[in-house]
Amino acid sequence: xxxxxxxxxxxxxxxxxxxxxxxxxxxxxxxxxxxxxxxxxxxxxxxxxxxxxxxxxxxxxxxxxxxxxxxxxxxxxxxxxxxxxxxxxxxxxxxxxxxxxxxxxxxxxxxxxxxxxxxxxxxxxxxxxx
Amino acid sequence: xxxxxxxxxxxxxxxxxxxxxxxxxxxxxxxxxxxxxxxxxxxxxxxxxxxxxxxxxxxxxxxxxxxxxxxxxxxxxxxxxxxxxxxxxxxxxxxxxxxxxxxxxxxxxxxxxxxxxxxxxxxxxxxxxx
Numbered sequence: 001x002x003x004x005x006x007x008x009x010x011x012x013x014x015x016x017x018x019x020x021x022x023x024x025x026x027x028x029x030x031x032x033x034x035x036x037x038x039x040x041x042x043x044x045x046x047x048x049x050x051x052x053x054x055x056x057x058x059x060x061x062x063x064x065x066x067x068x069x070x071x072x073x074x075x076x077x078x079x080x081x082x083x084x085x086x087x088x089x090x091x092x093x094x095x096x097x098x099x100x101x102x103x104x105x106x107x108x109x110x111x112x113x114x115x116x117x118x119x120x121x122x123x124x125x126x127x128x129x130x
Numbered sequence: 131x132x133x134x135x136x137x138x139x140x141x142x143x144x145x146x147x148x149x150x151x152x153x154x155x156x157x158x159x160x161x162x163x164x165x166x167x168x169x170x171x172x173x174x175x176x177x178x179x180x181x182x183x184x185x186x187x188x189x190x191x192x193x194x195x196x197x198x199x200x201x202x203x204x205x206x207x208x209x210x211x212x213x214x215x216x217x218x219x220x221x222x223x224x225x226x227x228x229x230x231x232x233x234x235x236x237x238x239x240x241x242x243x244x245x246x247x248x249x250x251x252x253x254x255x256x257x258x259x260x
Contacts (some may be wrong), residue, residue: 064246065202065204065234065236065246067197067198067199067202067203067204067234068197068199069197069198069199072195072197073197074195074197074204074232074234076234076246100246100248101248102204102232102233102234102246102248103232104195104197104204104206104232106195116194116195116206116230116232118230118232118248118249118250119248120248121251121252122251
């Protein structure tokens with residue numbers, strides 16, 4: 001199935017994150033965005049991502065499953081990385097971890113307006129070697 | 131947008147769960163299903179759901195967000211309930227809780243073949259009154 005326009009936009013958004021082009025978020029995120037029921041400015045949203053990248057320098061957003069229809073995007077993201085600083089309330093062990101995020105986005109006018117995210121915290125706490 | 135056939139099937143699957151018709155899972159779930167990377171028989175999958183219902187007698191699966199395309203279903207489910215027995219490794223407080231599940235399903239031949247589920251455990255631990 002060919003990518004929908006929204007799927008292409010979403011994939012470019014992830015590319016921007018992976019290439020650390022956070023200034024480009026203006027192209028993908030509204031001036032205000034509701035993130036897990038909390039209203040944020042785009043700058044506040046960008047700061048959340050910047051904090052994740054600071055804690056996990058090798059963080060890469062990799063699509064495992066992607067479902068797009070109408071104005072909604074649902075994505076299972078897989079992360080294989082080594083946290084270096086406390087992340088999402090968890091302390092790094094210095095070892096590689098593998099975890100997933102299941103995230104829904106509602107787009108308005110081709111930019112993200114609302115995000116609902118759940119992260120697999122138990123997987124972050126359990127190093128890959130366990 | 132009209133419901134897709136798969137969306138209708140999925141909504142009937144949730145109705146079966148909400149009406150406790152677990153014998154009907156034969157219509158919605160393959161003989162074997164991979165649940166969070168673990169292969170289960172349909173009976174094993176049904177037993178997981180039966181255990182949740184036993185722990186939370188008023189458990190109702192309510193769709194908050196639903197995205198369906200091709201053979202994939204992504205759903206954000208919302209639960210408002212009162213756990214009565216230990217659930218997902220968490221002890222009940224006797225108080226109502228509100229939490230979400232973000233779940234992806236891959237269907238084969240109109241029945242569930244694979245499931246990836248994340249549950250918002252911190253929300254379960256925090257009672258509604260907090």
